[in-house]
Amino acid sequence: MKLPVSIAVNGSATSSEVEPRLLLVHYLRDVLGLTGTNVGCDTSQCGSCTVLIDGEAVKSCTVLAVQADGSDITTIEGLAQDGELHPIQQAFWDNHGLQCGFCTPGMILTATEILKKNPRADEHEVRHGLEGNICRCTGYENIVKSIVAAQSAKPAKKRASKKGAA
Amino acid sequence: MRGDPAGMRVLQPRTIEEALDAFARRPSAVPLAGGTDFMVAWNAGGENGRVILDLSAITSWKRVRVSGRGLRIGALTTHWQLQHEASVKKHLPLLAEACATIGGRQIQTRGTLGGNIANASPAGDTFPPLAVYDAKVRLRSASGRRTLPFIEVFEGVKKTSLGAGELIESIDVDAPRKPTRQLFRKVGTRAASAISKTVAAGLLWTRPDGAIRELRFALGSMAPTVKRLRAVEAFVAGKKPTGEVVEEAAALLEEDVSPIDDFRSTRFYRLEVSRNLLRAFLK
Ligand SMILES: Cc1cc2nc3c(=O)[nH]c(=O)nc-3n(C[C@H](O)[C@H](O)[C@H](O)COP(=O)(O)OP(=O)(O)OC[C@H]3O[C@@H](n4cnc5c(N)ncnc54)[C@H](O)[C@@H]3O)c2cc1C
Ligand code: FES
Ligand code: FES
Numbered sequence: 001m002k003l004p005v006s007i008a009v010n011g012s013a014t015s016s017e018v019e020p021r022l023l024l025v026h027y028l029r030d031v032l033g034l035t036g037t038n039v040g041c042d043t044s045q046c047g048s049c050t051v052l053i054d055g056e057a058v059k060s061c062t063v064l065a066v067q068a069d070g071s072d073i074t075t076i077e078g079l080a081q082d083g084e085l086h087p088i089q090q091a092f093w094d095n096h097g098l099q100c101g102f103c104t105p106g107m108i109l110t111a112t113e114i115l116k117k118n119p120r121a122d123e124h125e126v127r128h129g130l131e132g133n134i135c136r137c138t139g140y141e142n143i144v145k146s147i148v149a150a151q152s153a154k155p156a157k158k159r160a161s162k163k164g165a166a
Numbered sequence: 167m168r169g170d171p172a173g174m175r176v177l178q179p180r181t182i183e184e185a186l187d188a189f190a191r192r193p194s195a196v197p198l199a200g201g202t203d204f205m206v207a208w209n210a211g212g213e214n215g216r217v218i219l220d221l222s223a224i225t226s227w228k229r230v231r232v233s234g235r236g237l238r239i240g241a242l243t244t245h246w247q248l249q250h251e252a253s254v255k256k257h258l259p260l261l262a263e264a265c266a267t268i269g270g271r272q273i274q275t276r277g278t279l280g281g282n283i284a285n286a287s288p289a290g291d292t293f294p295p296l297a298v299y300d301a302k303v304r305l306r307s308a309s310g311r312r313t314l315p316f317i318e319v320f321e322g323v324k325k326t327s328l329g330a331g332e333l334i335e336s337i338d339v340d341a342p343r344k345p346t347r348q349l350f351r352k353v354g355t356r357a358a359s360a361i362s363k364t365v366a367a368g369l370l371w372t373r374p375d376g377a378i379r380e381l382r383f384a385l386g387s388m389a390p391t392v393k394r395l396r397a398v399e400a401f402v403a404g405k406k407p408t409g410e411v412v413e414e415a416a417a418l419l420e421e422d423v424s425p426i427d428d429f430r431s432t433r434f435y436r437l438e439v440s441r442n443l444l445r446a447f448l449k
Pocket of ligand 1: 043044045196197198199200201202203204205206241242267268269270273276277278279280281282283284285289290291292332333334335
């Protein structure tokens, strides 16, 4: 028996009839074709499937799509605006915050939420906030560096875009 | 996609009454709160064919109510909410602290207090704080309510005394008077995926002359279920915490808990760590 779901993803309404066993991550990847959200473990350990549900970081491999009915979801595809990378994406680029890139969407979404809750998070708080995300390549140094750099870059970027608009 | 498409059914009650009715009719259904325990087992293929009772819509169980001296914590309140909730931070700081150590933030935003309790893992990190706060657990089924002292919810590893069709509705705690000292300590390995080797919570009230008025101390991960150190607590009451008293208390600890050797740690290590935590707390 299929169940109806309506979920806003990156600001657009989506709806579908899904099997109850469909995981949210597979709704995003297979039904909507948003393959930026990765599945590394499906046991809630690695964090590569992290998305924001109503603004909170959640591992989408252990949430049923039907449980997310009526919610508002942000995936990595929703961060860039008008062809411009989100400041955290840009900071990962600038600071070599990725190697293979598999963990990166989950890292970046977790980071957006860390900085939203605490815009002045220091290195320690960033590391603590990333406890649920595993990276097998970078050794975390450049990931943390990117996130710390992203927050100091934010005001500068606003100024830059104001100048651009003027 | 996992699971058998024909076998998996999700019931989506919109109200508490609907949820209780559905559970009464299908007592073999699995209540689903945050899913941080259940969905891992389900993804591993261990729960195929189960009927799921999704509690997502029961929003009135997702908040903390303060009345008089008491806090009523809805069973669906998340670890993330609990560590940020002002009333919990003020009156039950050990619980707020425990919730902040559970998994990473993605687990805290989904995982609930009711789910932590119903899952009845020997390593539930909220259990020692709830034990020292003398929490009560309110259960509700289609035929009514009953309230159990927190410790009595557990019958063994992954076994609770919840009856057929019964849900945890809330966790009720009276705010204690301000302790002289308090402690929450979780000894584990990698924070976010660590199952505690030992987890301890303590509250201590002393008299002006330095003697111990009251001690409450609980240990988790040591035995199949969380343990209050009743023998130790009774022994130190009224005594000054001299070196000798502390040593005798530490020796008594073994009477209250019978730690296990398992894949996470050994009996020897657990006893040694717990004795050290108790010693440091009393001195
Ligand atoms: C990566 C990871 C790290 C973790 N780290 C920790 C940790 O450090 N410490 C710790 O203690 N736990 C940890 N956990 C376990 C888990 O997150 C917690 O136990 C959490 O509180 C479970 O809550 P939930 O709402 O997700 O439960 P669910 O998975 O939804 O449910 C768990 C069980 O409880 C039952 N249940 C749920 N709600 C109710 C209710 N209201 N009434 C009756 N039965 C109910 C369900 O049927 C199920 O059997 C971790 C899990 C993961 C995946
Ligand atoms: S795929 Fe979800 S946590 Fe690893
Ligand atoms: S960059 Fe490869 S897993 Fe993180």
